[in-house]
Amino acid sequence: MENEKFGMDARQQTDLKDPSRRSFIKQSSLLTAVALTPATALKAAEDHLDEQIAGVLEKLPLRMEVNGEMHNLSVEPRATLLDILREEMDLTGTKKGCDHGQCGACTVHVDGQRVNSCLTLGIMVNGKKVTTIEGLAKGDVLHPMQEAFLKHDGFQCGYCTPGQIMSAVACINEGHANSEGEIREYMSGNICRCGAYPNIVNAIMDVKNGGMEA
Amino acid sequence: MKQFQYVKASSNAGVITAISKPGTKIIAGGTNLVDLMKRGVTAPDRLVDITHLPLKSINITGKGLHIGALALNSVVAENALVVEKHPLLAMALKAGASPQLRNMATVGGNMMQRTRCTYFYDTAMPCNKRAPGTGCGAIGGINRMHAIFGTSSKCIAVHPSDMCVALAALDATVIIAGPKGQRTLQFTEFHRLPGEHPELDNHLATGEMILSVEIPDNNFAKNSYYLKVRDRQSYAFALVSVAAALDIQNGVIRGARLAMGGVAHKPWRLFEVEKSLIGKKPTEENFAQAAQLAMQGAKAYEYNAFKLKLAPATIAEALKHASGLV
Ligand SMILES: Cc1cc2nc3c(=O)[nH]c(=O)nc-3n(C[C@H](O)[C@H](O)[C@H](O)COP(=O)(O)OP(=O)(O)OC[C@H]3O[C@@H](n4cnc5c(N)ncnc54)[C@H](O)[C@@H]3O)c2cc1C
Ligand code: SF4
Ligand code: FES
Ligand code: FES
Numbered sequence: 001m002e003n004e005k006f007g008m009d010a011r012q013q014t015d016l017k018d019p020s021r022r023s024f025i026k027q028s029s030l031l032t033a034v035a036l037t038p039a040t041a042l043k044a045a046e047d048h049l050d051e052q053i054a055g056v057l058e059k060l061p062l063r064m065e066v067n068g069e070m071h072n073l074s075v076e077p078r079a080t081l082l083d084i085l086r087e088e089m090d091l092t093g094t095k096k097g098c099d100h101g102q103c104g105a106c107t108v109h110v111d112g113q114r115v116n117s118c119l120t121l122g123i124m125v126n127g128k129k130v131t132t133i134e135g136l137a138k139g140d141v142l143h144p145m146q147e148a149f150l151k152h153d154g155f156q157c158g159y160c161t162p163g164q165i166m167s168a169v170a171c172i173n174e175g176h177a178n179s180e181g182e183i184r185e186y187m188s189g190n191i192c193r194c195g196a197y198p199n200i201v202n203a204i205m206d207v208k209n210g211g212m213e214a
Numbered sequence: 215m216k217q218f219q220y221v222k223a224s225s226n227a228g229v230i231t232a233i234s235k236p237g238t239k240i241i242a243g244g245t246n247l248v249d250l251m252k253r254g255v256t257a258p259d260r261l262v263d264i265t266h267l268p269l270k271s272i273n274i275t276g277k278g279l280h281i282g283a284l285a286l287n288s289v290v291a292e293n294a295l296v297v298e299k300h301p302l303l304a305m306a307l308k309a310g311a312s313p314q315l316r317n318m319a320t321v322g323g324n325m326m327q328r329t330r331c332t333y334f335y336d337t338a339m340p341c342n343k344r345a346p347g348t349g350c351g352a353i354g355g356i357n358r359m360h361a362i363f364g365t366s367s368k369c370i371a372v373h374p375s376d377m378c379v380a381l382a383a384l385d386a387t388v389i390i391a392g393p394k395g396q397r398t399l400q401f402t403e404f405h406r407l408p409g410e411h412p413e414l415d416n417h418l419a420t421g422e423m424i425l426s427v428e429i430p431d432n433n434f435a436k437n438s439y440y441l442k443v444r445d446r447q448s449y450a451f452a453l454v455s456v457a458a459a460l461d462i463q464n465g466v467i468r469g470a471r472l473a474m475g476g477v478a479h480k481p482w483r484l485f486e487v488e489k490s491l492i493g494k495k496p497t498e499e500n501f502a503q504a505a506q507l508a509m510q511g512a513k514a515y516e517y518n519a520f521k522l523k524l525a526p527a528t529i530a531e532a533l534k535h536a537s538g539l540v
Binding site for chain 2: 058060076077078080099100101104107113114115116119120121123124167170171174176184185186188189190191
């Protein structure tokens with residue numbers, strides 16, 4: 001990640017002239033403020049406004065690959081990955097169920113691992129690869145897990161389904177789909193209010209036994 | 215959620231400098247902190263992201279198995295050294311949260327997670343832990359999930375971690391870095407009882423961070439078991455959990471380690487019960503006796519009296535599993 005260290009350029013020139021600035025820069029060079037429009041940051045650094053920078057930094061640059069495409073965004077540090085995907089990128093396949101890590105509807109893959117996007121700060125995904133439900137199919141060809149959910153009726157209302165499918169793909173990739181019991185345990189992070197569980201388990205078994213192509 | 219400043223630390227020293235300032239908090243997996251920030255239970259001015267620091271390793275040292283504070287719960291649970299040497303820890307980790315959450319959650323964050331007491335989470339309710347001096351909503355409220363050991367008139371919350379119960383049983387130590395350098399603490403001394411200051415969950419001082427935990431070698435790998443009883447089979451916090459580890463030689467118990475979760479403000483280590491098992495045979499009767507001894511000093515509240523029966527039953531059952539009786 002090429003985050004800018006703030007004060008970097010200013011440092012060589014001004015370090016020696018101004019002791020208070022030097023101590024500020026010394027402290028801040030231990031922390032890489034990922035941030036900001038460099039202009040406001042430099043201004044803040046010059047004014048020794050360590051504490052006040054928070055107010056200046058409303059948005060930070062976020063560079064992440066989503067479903068194979070690189071995106072450069074500008075986000076508030078408090079924005080979750082889930083909200084960025086849905087609100088900023090129009091990728092509404094990923095669902096918000098509880099917004100607190102309790103349901104799994106928001107499950108996406110970050111660098112290939114399944115995570116709850118509702119508890120992930122977008123800015124912490126900087127430089128990483130995200131896959132959402134929209135990224136599974138290859139053009140018009142559905143992912144085998146999507147096919148299997150259709151074949152086995154792995155849903156009723158469909159609200160939990162994107163999260164279930166993202167989790168199911170990871171469940172097999174992790175090697176945790178070796179028995180019905182193991183699948184149930186390793187799919188327990190995805191709640192289905194409609195109770196489609198038996199069919200979801202069947203879909204996963206089917207893909208696993210058919211030898212899933214990633 | 216309140217707006218905050220986000221910075222990344224490029225070294226442990228950077229983290230320590232940053233968190234020495236009031237209003238600054240470490241963020242690791244974010245699974246507890248982001249949740250609490252969304253609910254307004256905590257509202258830091260600045261977060262220090264530590265996730266890229268080199269604190270993820272799991273390796274053998276002269277002192278035992280060393281696990282970095284940033285090792286992910288999912289990674290620790292499946293690590294070959296952990297599974298071979300301390301299967302109890304792997305079992306406890308797998309009993310916690312969900313696969314997605316374990317992919318985010320770190321060892322340090324797990325230790326530092328706050329109670330799940332619903333009054334603590336609800337900012338409209340009194341809670342001495344969240345807002346000291348406002349009273350305790352749970353005493354006299356719906357206290358089904360709450361503690362039966364080590365409570366105070368200020369707070370009856372439990373520590374919600376599974377991992378910590380196993381680490382307490384396994385005699386782990388915690389390695390901490392702060393403004394004055396490094397220090398170590400026994401894992402059983404890391405978390406506090408509520409006493410007069412329930413706002414403090416543990417003995418980490420301002421400006422200190424967790425670097426790692428270390429588990430000394432032992433003879434418990436063959437006979438350990440983590441038993442967690444909860445309202446549903448998975449993805450729920452413990453009502454009661456038990457970490458049991460036995461060293462059985464020639465049919466006699468030579469060493470025992472026992473700790474409970476879901477019953478106190480900290481992982482509840484049962485030193486006396488462990489001693490009582492030494493020299494005994496691993497039988498149902500001996501385990502039932504040990505379980506009764508464990509309940510000395512237990513005190514229930516209006517809705518959690520069931521734990522007075524559930525806890526000893528869980529201890530006996532965990533010991534049976536650990537010793538191979540079931
Ligand atoms: C729905 C749900 C269910 C769950 N179920 C369970 C369960 O059954 N069992 C269980 O054990 N847990 C459970 N958890 C809790 C989960 O295990 C914790 O949230 C997780 O372990 C916290 O780790 P983290 O890295 O995400 O911490 P963060 O959220 O990043 O941080 C938590 C706290 O730790 C501090 N911190 C982090 N790292 C350090 C460090 N190195 N030094 C000092 N301070 C640090 C942070 O400042 C913060 O205050 C559940 C969580 C959710 C949301
Ligand atoms: S039990 Fe503790 S955490 Fe819960 S309301 Fe009482 S003081 Fe707060
Ligand atoms: S929306 Fe993320 S777990 Fe429910
Ligand atoms: S299909 Fe309706 S919630 Fe799962």
